[in-house]
Amino acid sequence: MTAQGGAFDVVEYYHDLVAKDPSISMPVAAVSSLVKVVEQQRATTMSEFMKIVRAASEVLKEATHRSISVSAGCDVFLQQMARLSHAQGVEECRDALISAGNNFVMTAGQCRDQVAEIGSPFVRDDQTILIHSYSRVIMGLLHRAVKQNKRFRVYVTESRPDKSGLRAADELLKLGVPCEVVLDAAVGYIMEKVDLVLVGAEGVVESGGLINKVGTYQLAIIAKAAKKPFYALAESYKFVRLYPLSQYDLPTYRSDLLAFKDSGNVDWQTELQENNPTLDYTPPEYITLLFTDLGVMTPSGVSDELIKFYLD
Amino acid sequence: MTAQGGAFDVVEYYHDLVAKDPSISMPVAAVSSLVKVVEQQRATTMSEFMKIVRAASEVLKEATHRSISVSAGCDVFLQQMARLSHAQGVEECRDALISAGNNFVMTAGQCRDQVAEIGSPFVRDDQTILIHSYSRVIMGLLHRAVKQNKRFRVYVTESRPDKSGLRAADELLKLGVPCEVVLDAAVGYIMEKVDLVLVGAEGVVESGGLINKVGTYQLAIIAKAAKKPFYALAESYKFVRLYPLSQYDLPTYRSDLLAFKDSGNVDWQTELQENNPTLDYTPPEYITLLFTDLGVMTPSGVSDELIKFYLD
Known part of the structure; x- marks a missing residue:
C-alpha cells in the first residue's frame, strides 16, 4: 500500500x-x-x-x-x-x-466559516429547523446563529445505524439551543412543523445534486412534498467530478448492499450495520439552494462552477 | 377502573x-x-x-x-x-x-383471510415488495402468495424504535421468502428497486386515509414520488369514525410528544423510545388502493362504506 x-x-x-x-x-x-x-x-x-x-x-x-x-x-x-x-x-x-x-x-x-457566514442570514428568529445526522458545517452555521442571538429550535434525526444525530443533539444542548431527536421514520410526521431543512454533504456532484449520509434523499423528498425549503451546506472543495445516474451509481456502491437473504439464521443487526447503504444521492430537483464558500448557489450554479474549474 | x-x-x-x-x-x-x-x-x-x-x-x-x-x-x-x-x-x-x-x-x-384472498392477485412472480414494520394481515397475504407458488422478494423496514420489522423478516425467512431489512432512512434509496409497497393499518379513517405505525406516511410520500403503487391492507372492522386534519389531530396525540429539550442531561434513547410518535396518519391521496374484506377499494370507496355503516 x-x-x-x-x-x-x-x-x-x-x-x-x-x-x-x-x-x-x-x-x-x-x-x-x-x-x-x-x-x-x-x-x-x-x-x-x-x-x-x-x-x-x-x-x-x-x-x-x-x-x-x-x-x-x-x-x-x-x-x-x-x-x-x-x-x-x-x-x-x-x-x-x-x-x-x-x-x-x-x-x-476558512471555508467552513465562510459557509456559516453566507448561510446564517437564512436562519431567523423563532424558526424550527430540521437537520439530518451530524455535520460540522451545519454545527458551525448554527453556532454562528446562536452568537448572533438568534433564537430557534432544532429537530435532529437519529440517523441510524450510527445514531450520529445524538451527537448533534448533545452539542446543540450545550449551545443552549432547544432541540429534540426524531426517529428516522418520523420525518414525515414532523415536517409540517418545520420551517427549513439543513443538510451537509460528503460531496456535491456535477448535476448540482449531493451525496450525503443515507436518509438525506428521503428527507429531501418529504420536504419537497411539504413545500419546505431544503438547503445543503458544502465547502467548495467538496465539489466532485461525478454524475450519478441513480442511487446505485455511486463510487461507494457494492453489489452485496441490501442483498436478499434466503436461508438460515441471519443476524439482522449486522445487515443493518454493514449491508445497508451509508450514503445516498439527492438529485438537484430536490435542493432549494446550496450554501458554499463561493456564495449561495442554485444546483445549476454548482454545475457551472464545476465545469469552469475543470475546464480551466 | x-x-x-x-x-x-x-x-x-x-x-x-x-x-x-x-x-x-x-x-x-x-x-x-x-x-x-x-x-x-x-x-x-x-x-x-x-x-x-x-x-x-x-x-x-x-x-x-x-x-x-x-x-x-x-x-x-x-x-x-x-x-x-x-x-x-x-x-x-x-x-x-x-x-x-x-x-x-x-x-x-375470517376477515384477515378474506383480505389475503382479495389482495393476493396483486402479488405476482418476480416482484420486489416493500413492507413496513410487522403486520399480521400482510403476513397472511404473503403466506397465501407463497402457498400459490409465487416467487417474490421482500424488503422490510427496520421500523424503529421497537424494530418490529425484524420479526417480519424472521417469519419471511421461515416461509422461504428471500428478504432483507432496510434502515428506516434507506427507504428513499431502495424505492427505485421496489415494484409495490404493502402496509397494514391500525385504523382506516373517514377520509379514506389510514393510521398506522410511524413511518407509513413518509413511505407513502416516497412511493408516490417514485410512482410506485402503495397498497394498504385492513379488515373492515378497522374502519373508524375519525377525520384527522393533520398528524397532530390523532387520538394518540400528546403535547409532550417531540417536545423540545433545552437543558441538562437528556437521555436521547428515552426520547426516541417514549417521546416520539408511535403512529402517523397517511392522507388518502397517497394510497393507491385498499384491500379489505369488503373488496378492493379506493380511498373514496372507504368513505362511502363508513358513511353507509354509520347512517344505517
Whole structure:
C-alpha cells in the first residue's frame, strides 16, 4: 500500500493526520498527504512525476473505500497538477504544486466559516429547523446563529445505524439551543412543523445534486412534498467530478448492499450495520439552494462552477 | 377502573383476552369485552343500559391510551347498540346485542383471510415488495402468495424504535421468502428497486386515509414520488369514525410528544423510545388502493362504506 517513489506510505500519513486532528476535513487531509508525496518523490521526467502522484491518489482513494470526500480532495489536487504541468518543467511544477497544495490546506479551514457566514442570514428568529445526522458545517452555521442571538429550535434525526444525530443533539444542548431527536421514520410526521431543512454533504456532484449520509434523499423528498425549503451546506472543495445516474451509481456502491437473504439464521443487526447503504444521492430537483464558500448557489450554479474549474 | 354496573372489570377482562390469545386482534378483544359488560349489567331502563355500555367503552379506550384499533371495535359495538335500541326494550336489546357481538367475534377471524384472498392477485412472480414494520394481515397475504407458488422478494423496514420489522423478516425467512431489512432512512434509496409497497393499518379513517405505525406516511410520500403503487391492507372492522386534519389531530396525540429539550442531561434513547410518535396518519391521496374484506377499494370507496355503516 505504499505509493511508488519510495518508502513513504501515503495511507499511513493520511490516517495519522486524521487521528491527530479529528476536526480536519477529509479532503484537506487528502491534499496534505498528496503534498507530502510530491515532496518525497524523486522523479526526473514530468510523465514519471505525474504517474507517481496519480498512483498515490489512487492508493489513497482505494484505502479509504472510495470515500467521496477523499476523492474530492484528490481530484482537486490532480486537476491543479494537470494545470501546472502544461507550462513548466518537473522542478517548477513540483514547487508550484507544493505551494498550491499548502495554500489550499491553509485556506480550507476558512471555508467552513465562510459557509456559516453566507448561510446564517437564512436562519431567523423563532424558526424550527430540521437537520439530518451530524455535520460540522451545519454545527458551525448554527453556532454562528446562536452568537448572533438568534433564537430557534432544532429537530435532529437519529440517523441510524450510527445514531450520529445524538451527537448533534448533545452539542446543540450545550449551545443552549432547544432541540429534540426524531426517529428516522418520523420525518414525515414532523415536517409540517418545520420551517427549513439543513443538510451537509460528503460531496456535491456535477448535476448540482449531493451525496450525503443515507436518509438525506428521503428527507429531501418529504420536504419537497411539504413545500419546505431544503438547503445543503458544502465547502467548495467538496465539489466532485461525478454524475450519478441513480442511487446505485455511486463510487461507494457494492453489489452485496441490501442483498436478499434466503436461508438460515441471519443476524439482522449486522445487515443493518454493514449491508445497508451509508450514503445516498439527492438529485438537484430536490435542493432549494446550496450554501458554499463561493456564495449561495442554485444546483445549476454548482454545475457551472464545476465545469469552469475543470475546464480551466 | 371498573365499569359501572357491578364488580366486573372490563379492562382486566380485555387484557386477559389479549394475554391468552396473542393472535387476537384488538378490535375483536374490545368487542368481546363489551359483550361481557352487556352480559353482566343489570340495568332496568334503556337509558341506564346504554349509559353503562358507553361508560365501559370509554374506560376501555382510556385504559388502552386511546388505541385506534380498540376505539374502532368499541365504535362498531356502540353503533350496533344505537341501532338495536331504537325499536326494542332492554331485554330484547341486550340479547340482540350479545348475539350481534358474538357473531362479530366469530366472523372477524375470517376477515384477515378474506383480505389475503382479495389482495393476493396483486402479488405476482418476480416482484420486489416493500413492507413496513410487522403486520399480521400482510403476513397472511404473503403466506397465501407463497402457498400459490409465487416467487417474490421482500424488503422490510427496520421500523424503529421497537424494530418490529425484524420479526417480519424472521417469519419471511421461515416461509422461504428471500428478504432483507432496510434502515428506516434507506427507504428513499431502495424505492427505485421496489415494484409495490404493502402496509397494514391500525385504523382506516373517514377520509379514506389510514393510521398506522410511524413511518407509513413518509413511505407513502416516497412511493408516490417514485410512482410506485402503495397498497394498504385492513379488515373492515378497522374502519373508524375519525377525520384527522393533520398528524397532530390523532387520538394518540400528546403535547409532550417531540417536545423540545433545552437543558441538562437528556437521555436521547428515552426520547426516541417514549417521546416520539408511535403512529402517523397517511392522507388518502397517497394510497393507491385498499384491500379489505369488503373488496378492493379506493380511498373514496372507504368513505362511502363508513358513511353507509354509520347512517344505517
